[in-house]
Amino acid sequence: MLVLVAVLVVLAFFYGKSRGSALGSSASGKLHSLPYYHGYFVALMVAIPLLVLTVLWPAVSASYVEGRALAVLPADLQPANGLARDAVMRDIRLLASGVISDPDRLGAYPQGVRAAGAVFAKLQSASGWLQIAIGLLIGIGSAVLASRKLSVKFRARNSVERIFLAVLIICSAVAILTTVGIVFSVIFETLRFFAKVPVTEFLFGTQWSPQTALRADQVGSSGAFGAVPLFIGTTLVMLIAMCVAGPIGLFAAIYMAEYASPRARSIAKPILEVLAGIPTVVFGFFAALSVAPLIRRWGENLGLEVASESALAAGIVMGVMIIPFMSSLSDDVINAVPQSLRDGSYAMGATRSETVKKVVLPAALPGIVSAFMLSVSRAVGETMIVVMAAGLAAHAVSWDLIETFNPLQAVTTVTVQIATLLVGDQEFESSKTLSAFALGFVLFFFTLILNMIALRVVARFKEQYD
Secondary structure, three states: OHHHHHHHHHHHHHHHHHHHHHHHHOOOOOOOOOHHHHHHHHHHHHHHHHHHHHHHHHHHHHHHHHHHHHHHOOHHHOOOOHHHHHHHHHHHHHHHHOOOOOHHHHOOOOHHHHHHHHHHHHHHHHHHHHHHHHHHHHHHHHHHHHHHOOOOOOOHHHHHHHHHHHHHHHHHHHHHHHHHHHHHHHHHHHHHHHHHOOHHHHHHOOOEEOOOOOOOOOOOOOOEEOOHHHHHHHHHHHHHHHHHHHHHHHHHHHHHHHHOOHHHHHHHHHHHHHHHHOOHHHHHHHHHHHHHHHHHHHHHHOOOOOOOOOHHHHHHHHHHHHHHHHHHHHHHHHHOOOHHHHHHHHHOOOOHHHHHHHHHHHHHHHHHHHHHHHHHHHHHOOOHHHHHHOOOOOOOOOOOHHHHOOOOOOOOOHHHHHHHHOOOOOOOOOHHHHHHHHHHHHHHHHHHHHHHHHHHHHHHHOOOOO
16 A cells, blocks of 8 residues: 555656646746646645545454454354453454464364454455555546646645645644643553552652552552652662763763864764664663672672662663763754854963853853753663663662662662563553552653753853854
8 A cells, every 4th residue: 555655646746747847838828836846736635645544444444354353253252351352353363364374273273263364364355455446546536636726827836835834733733642642641540540549658658569469368468659769769870870971971072072173073973972872771781790790899899788789880881871962962062152252262362271161161051951951861761771780679768868878779760660560461450550650650740840940941041142
């Protein structure tokens, strides 16, 4: 179907363009729009209905095909609920795909399921060919209708621009609605969680043990949902990461923007940004296999008790991962400072270091603060490094601040717990699973606060330069 859409759109473009050229060469007047705008108009008139058909047809046909396939099943194999229906449809799709050809394996499925698989394969194939036939008719019909509008006075350029404007508006609306949908879906599940667990216990509780009993005869599940240990672990790892990424990233940006020669910059900047392309799981392996044992040996040599998985190891490696993010943003901001400011500072007798400190950095401060806040958000949202290097244990919070905020002990973070709680088959009515949405809402709120702070700082220190 996509090949058909591409072929019809290309043919429609050249057909519309040739019609526009023919109209322009006639003696009836001067074309309002260039010929290729006529081609764009015909191509868009063909592409829009075909793309709508491509998107909507699978959803409509899938429901019909599945219903016809399930109708073939005998009464004793009819699914009793939605979960059983999904299980039966998995078997039907597997048989329809033709992957299973061994007679012994085919014999493991009931005769009714095999018959339903054959019906499903037949109807699915017919649905695909019917979609192509309908698409071909719609494409040809749309091209004919669009070509009838072409004339010397037809404002093809205006029509094409209006169509593109509508597409841009729709894309913006989709992005906004997606964000709103994500927020409300998290909020609704969070409210369900708070209906089971008090808000005060979640926000101020010092014990985190989300295991809850699925049956009344099960034991050993405390069901404690105090998220303070997760907040402390997240904050601790984030602070360590920013202590590494903040200074190193900023100083690297200052060097490359103000001190490095063009040759040194052309070599150093790509090498530094290679770090941004390394998968986070590789950083996690590096932290677990190299950094964490090294920190433990150093700690033991100093007489300190260091866990095999520690917040310090995860924070250091996470900081290294964020360095190119911080340096690239800061470098762009510093380079955006007008050269006239530097020239004016040099003309007054300032040195290069004084110019950087007194002129460039104050002018770039709003952008640097934004880069710092975005780096903090990146650190808060990281999961794999913490899973592999910091552990999964949520230690109880005590009045001993040294023990509570000890970077040498294993910690866990909000994102790690979200990933842990939603792995595998979960019961979405339990407090354990719903707590993941509450943690996601807190993380979303924290990120929102960071963005608001960044906007206030930018508005406070922003200066206009001619």
